[in-house]
Amino acid sequence: MIELNELTDAAQKAFPADALSPGRDESWRLVAEMGWLMVRLPEEDGGLGLDREASAAIHFEMGRVLATTPLIPAQLGLQAVLASEIAARVEWLERLAGGEYAPLHLLPAKLEAAPNGTLSGVVGGVFDADMAMAVVAKLPSGYALVPTDAPGVSIVERAIWDPSRRLFDIVLDGYAPDPALMLTDADGAAALHDALAPEAHLAVAADCLGAANAALELTIEYMKMRRQFDRPIAMFQALKHRAADMKARIAVAEALLWNRVRDDAATLVQCGAAKTLAAEAFAFVTEEAIQLHGGIGLTEEHPIHRFMKRAMLNLQLCGSPDLWNERTGREALG
Amino acid sequence: MTDTPDLEALRREVRAFLAAEAPTGWRDASRTQDDFVRTQRDWFTRLVSAGYAIPHWPAAFPGGGRSLAEQKVIYEELAKADCPRLLLSFVSTYHAFATLHECATREQQDRYLPRILEGETWCQGFSEPGAGSDLAAIKTRAERKGDVYVVNGQKVWSTMAQFADKCLLLVRTSSDGPKQAGITYLLMDMKAPGVSVRPIHQIQGDEEFAEIFLDNVEIPVSERVGEEGKGWAVAQATLASERGLTLMELSYRMRGALARVASLIREHGHEDDRGVLRDFGELVTQVDAVCAVADQFLDNRIKGIERIGDASIIKNSYSRALRAYAKLGLRLGGIAEQYVAPITFGDLNTGNWMADFMNSYAWTIAGGSEEVQRNIIAERMLDMPREPKAWVA
Numbered sequence: 001m002i003e004l005n006e007l008t009d010a011a012q013k014a015f016p017a018d019a020l021s022p023g024r025d026e027s028w029r030l031v032a033e034m035g036w037l038m039v040r041l042p043e044e045d046g047g048l049g050l051d052r053e054a055s056a057a058i059h060f061e062m063g064r065v066l067a068t069t070p071l072i073p074a075q076l077g078l079q080a081v082l083a084s085e086i087a088a089r090v091e092w093l094e095r096l097a098g099g100e101y102a103p104l105h106l107l108p109a110k111l112e113a114a115p116n117g118t119l120s121g122v123v124g125g126v127f128d129a130d131m132a133m134a135v136v137a138k139l140p141s142g143y144a145l146v147p148t149d150a151p152g153v154s155i156v157e158r159a160i161w162d163p164s165r166r167l168f169d170i171v172l173d174g175y176a177p178d179p180a181l182m183l184t185d186a187d188g189a190a191a192l193h194d195a196l197a198p199e200a201h202l203a204v205a206a207d208c209l210g211a212a213n214a215a216l217e218l219t220i221e222y223m224k225m226r227r228q229f230d231r232p233i234a235m236f237q238a239l240k241h242r243a244a245d246m247k248a249r250i251a252v253a254e255a256l257l258w259n260r261v262r263d264d265a266a267t268l269v270q271c272g273a274a275k276t277l278a279a280e281a282f283a284f285v286t287e288e289a290i291q292l293h294g295g296i297g298l299t300e301e302h303p304i305h306r307f308m309k310r311a312m313l314n315l316q317l318c319g320s321p322d323l324w325n326e327r328t329g330r331e332a333l334g
Numbered sequence: 335m336t337d338t339p340d341l342e343a344l345r346r347e348v349r350a351f352l353a354a355e356a357p358t359g360w361r362d363a364s365r366t367q368d369d370f371v372r373t374q375r376d377w378f379t380r381l382v383s384a385g386y387a388i389p390h391w392p393a394a395f396p397g398g399g400r401s402l403a404e405q406k407v408i409y410e411e412l413a414k415a416d417c418p419r420l421l422l423s424f425v426s427t428y429h430a431f432a433t434l435h436e437c438a439t440r441e442q443q444d445r446y447l448p449r450i451l452e453g454e455t456w457c458q459g460f461s462e463p464g465a466g467s468d469l470a471a472i473k474t475r476a477e478r479k480g481d482v483y484v485v486n487g488q489k490v491w492s493t494m495a496q497f498a499d500k501c502l503l504l505v506r507t508s509s510d511g512p513k514q515a516g517i518t519y520l521l522m523d524m525k526a527p528g529v530s531v532r533p534i535h536q537i538q539g540d541e542e543f544a545e546i547f548l549d550n551v552e553i554p555v556s557e558r559v560g561e562e563g564k565g566w567a568v569a570q571a572t573l574a575s576e577r578g579l580t581l582m583e584l585s586y587r588m589r590g591a592l593a594r595v596a597s598l599i600r601e602h603g604h605e606d607d608r609g610v611l612r613d614f615g616e617l618v619t620q621v622d623a624v625c626a627v628a629d630q631f632l633d634n635r636i637k638g639i640e641r642i643g644d645a646s647i648i649k650n651s652y653s654r655a656l657r658a659y660a661k662l663g664l665r666l667g668g669i670a671e672q673y674v675a676p677i678t679f680g681d682l683n684t685g686n687w688m689a690d691f692m693n694s695y696a697w698t699i700a701g702g703s704e705e706v707q708r709n710i711i712a713e714r715m716l717d718m719p720r721e722p723k724a725w726v727a
Contacts (some may be wrong), residue, residue: 075622195531220716235719240712247711248647255627256619326608333596333605 004057006008007073010034011061018261020066020303024128027069032099036153037074038201040088041082042293045093052199056206056261061157063210064119066164066306070127072203073103076138076196080104080143083192084183092145095133102134102145103127104196106317109138111172118152118174134181137170140187145181146170162309187235198271200318205257205271208314212250212282215307219243219289226294239292253281272324279322282311337407345407351384352415360418361678367541374422375453382451387420388411388427390577392435395451397624402577408614409579421680422455423456423492425502430574432455433502433519438559442521446500457498458567459489459546460520467492467706469504470513470566474548476505478521478562482552483507483520485528488545488580489698495544498524499579503553504569505561514546519565520558528552534623538692539677578635581648582628584682588652588659589621591683595659610666617655617662617663624648646707653697653704656682660691673727 014030015022031037039055041047048054055075065075078096081089096102107125114120123137123146132155134145148155152175160167184192220243223234233239253274260266260274287309290297297304315321337345357377364370381387385397386408386448392400400408412419420427427450434443450456465471469664474487486503495501522529529552533541560568595614604610631644664671664687671687678684682693697706712718 216716220718224718226391231722232719233507235721237709237721240716240718241705241708243716243718244650244711247716248650251644251647252627252651253621255630256623259626259629270622273615273622276621277623295370323613325615325619327615328618329611329613332592332618333599333611 005052007054007057008061009204010325011058011170014160015061015065015067017064021068022065024068024166025131027067028099028101028131030220031069031071036071037078037099038097039074040079041093041097045082045090046096052202052261052264053258055199056202056257059203059206060210061214063207063310064214064216066211066310068164068166070101070103070165071205073106073127073202075099075203076104076200077102078304079199080192080197081145083195085144086145087180096115101128101130102136103129103168104136104200105138106200113140116173116176117175117229118178119172121310123170123172126155126168126170128166130157130166135170136183136225138189138193139177140186141177142182142184142186143192144177144183146172146175146177147181150175150178151177160313162313164310165313190251194268197268197318198266201271201275202257202261202270204314204317205253205275206261208275208278208282208311209250209257210253211310212246212253212278212285212308215282215286215289216243216246216250216306218304218307222296241242242292244286246288249281249284253278267331269324270329272319273328275318276321276324277330279311279315279317283308283315286311336700337402338403341407344404345411348408348411349415351386352411352417354383355380356415356417360502360686361681362407364418364679364681365676367679373418374420374680377418378420378423379453381420385702387423388431388451391431391447393448402632405579406582406632406636409583413583414590416587416590417669418680419587422454422497423450425458425493425498426450426454426456429572430500430502432641433559433568433572436571439517442557445706446521454499455493455494455497456500456502457492457524457544457546458572459490459492459495459501459503459570459579462488463490466562467703469569470517471508471519472504474503474505476553477506478507478555481555483485483518483555483558484547485520485522485551485553487548489548490545492546493535493541493543495524495546496531496541500524501529501546502572508553514566515563517565517569518562519559519568520553521559522553522592526551526553533701537695538694540679540688540689540693541681542696547676576630578628578645578648581652582632583626585621585625585628585652585655588656589625591659591685592618592621594683594685595663595666597704598663604666613662617658620655620658627651641715643711646702646710646715648695649701649702650707652709653694656694656697659683660687663687664691670695678718 001190035048036058038047039050043049081092105126106124109123111119111121127137132148134147137146151175156169156171156173158169159169224232226233255334256277260271293304296302351354363373372725389408390401390406391398435444437644442466462472476483476485488721501524503522505518505521506516507518530547532545534543534648631648667687677686684690713720
């Protein structure tokens with residue numbers, strides 16, 4: 001059994017804090033070598049068989065360095081294949097664990113089926129589709145692997161503000177789904193979604209909080225170094241109090257994250273709530289971070305804006321805060 | 335943390351006791367200060383005999399010798415069963431106990447600790463009009479005359495001093511050197527000549543705190559704790575007596591009281607108002623997170639891990655959630671909440687939303703204000719520099 005702190009140490013060694021957003025392809029090779037693509041793959045299927053806590057610990061470290069490598073959608077894609085009963089399941093799992101990429105899309109699909117069964121429309125929120133051999137997409141007939149080189153499939157990069165990630169649409173134009181690649185039927189889609197969604201929420205939440213910690217550290221460091229009125233600005237109580245609030249928001253969101261990560265009975269809505277709190281904390285911290293950096297925070301040269309941009313994108317992944325707050329409220333109302 | 339078999343057994347035992355004995359209707363029986371005090375004394379006596387009032391005391395006392403993990407189980411169950419919190423005896427069983435246990439002489443311990451279990455109550459005479467966040471600035475003077483100290487001064491914000499038998503008193507015996515060095519710690523009889531107490535009428539109609547006036551009060555030297563001039567260190571033991579259980583308990587209680595907000599939403603027909611549901615959901619998550627952070631803090635303490643500043647984060651997070659809780663209730667309740675309704679003494683989540691809102695300030699101001707906690711987080715956790723001390727008017 002791999003200890004959590006060993007995992008964290010290894011992650012920090014492989015992805016040192018002073019190198020933000022290291023190159024994607026090199027990072028991907030590193031991530032595959034370290035076995036992180038198969039963290040949640042059971043040992044009997046050739047994986048590491050680690051729990052949600054181990055997985056969250058890795059995503060936390062990936063957030064800390066604003067990782068460019070699409071580990072979250074890769075893990076979710078692998079889990080979708082794992083949960084399926086397709087004929088080539090074992091072969092697919094081996095390929096995915098070995099470094100081939102078939103991500104789950106993280107934004108909704110808008111597709112229409114023609115009378116002959118072919119599909120047209122857009123599957124949104126696919127990270128790094130340029131390196132994907134297939135995408136795990138929710139089609140009207142269920143979840144399926146959609147090969148990116150199949151006829152009727154094209155990938156379109158959508159420029160995003162967040163420079164640490166690359167987002168694509170998968171555009172289908174008369175695509176005929178391959179029955180051998182259907183991971184679920186229409187009825188099974190909801191169950192697979194509900195099984196994967198908590199994983200997705202907890203992973204994104206961990207990414208948020210790793211990054212929020214790093215943004216706070218950068219900000220504190222800057223405030224200690226930057227001098228005005230003959231003293232470091234970190235000495236002014238008005239600014240210290242804002243830093244303290246940033247720290248408190250992170251700490252509270254972290255406590256909820258780890259609580260839900262360790263609670264196997266945590267519901268989908270509870271995981272969505274943990275992600276919402278984490279993403280809101282991350283957004284708050286980065287908003288404050290730019291203000292506390294003053295003018296330098298508005299320059300592209302200084303990295304702090306990159307944290308803010310990742311935070312804004314993370315807020316919208318897996319459902320917006322409005323959606324999850326509403327669902328949390330509805331559930332608590334009983 | 336999941337319960338070990340021992341903890342699980344304790345949990346069952348406490349639940350069985352509470353199923354039979356937990357007071358119901360205590361809120362209605364706490365509409366006046368006198369009724370509140372009666373309810374408190376009664377519940378304390380029953381908890382003492384059941385063995386759940388002083389789990390943190392040594393094993394020599396009945397119901398003592400419980401580990402922090404066991405204490406946590408007891409408090410969780412008391413909160414879930416919505417029992418009254420032990421407020422009247424809080425200073426006695428925590429602050430007075432810790433001070434006596436850690437710093438007092440054997441004679442002092444033998445004299446006072448058993449009496450606490452018989453219902454003797456203590457108050458804390460620390461804060462003064464000019465010494466709040468800056469506690470070491472106290473001015474209450476004690477002059478030694480033979481075998482007694484003669485004390486003159488004023489204390490303020492002393493919780494339930496009007497009902498107390500004894501007082502943990504910080505006095506100044508010297509004005510030389512650093513201000514912490516001239517402080518001495520005394521145990522004062524509240525019935526001694528020269529002691530007068532005036533309850534403070536709070537904005538919501540409660541009288542949880544009092545002022546204490548000291549006019550030539552004679553306190554025997556034998557009632558001193560620690561050396562003369564070494565009271566500051568003793569005061570630290572008093573202030574460190576509470577080990578995080580209170581905020582965990584209060585957070586759990588607030589979580590239980592979310593049902594009050596839910597009823598309000600239903601009463602006003604907001605079940606499908608997405609804006610209201612979002613605000614409610616946001617509050618639910620905020621409260622869940624406060625419970626998680628308080629829980630984590632205690633679990634860390636049980637494991638012997640603690641970081642400076644953690645307690646400040648929990649206090650600020652709890653008090654902010656409490657304010658948000660009361661404000662949402664106040665908003666949803668509308669104009670109805672502006673008509674005066676009876677208050678409940680000794681409860682923070684009563685459903686009298688205007689009173690709860692006002693009461694929530696006790697948590698952002700008392701026990702180290704929100705601003706002082708922020709200083710602690712910034713200076714001691716984030717290692718930001720202190721402001722220069724010297725200030726010239």
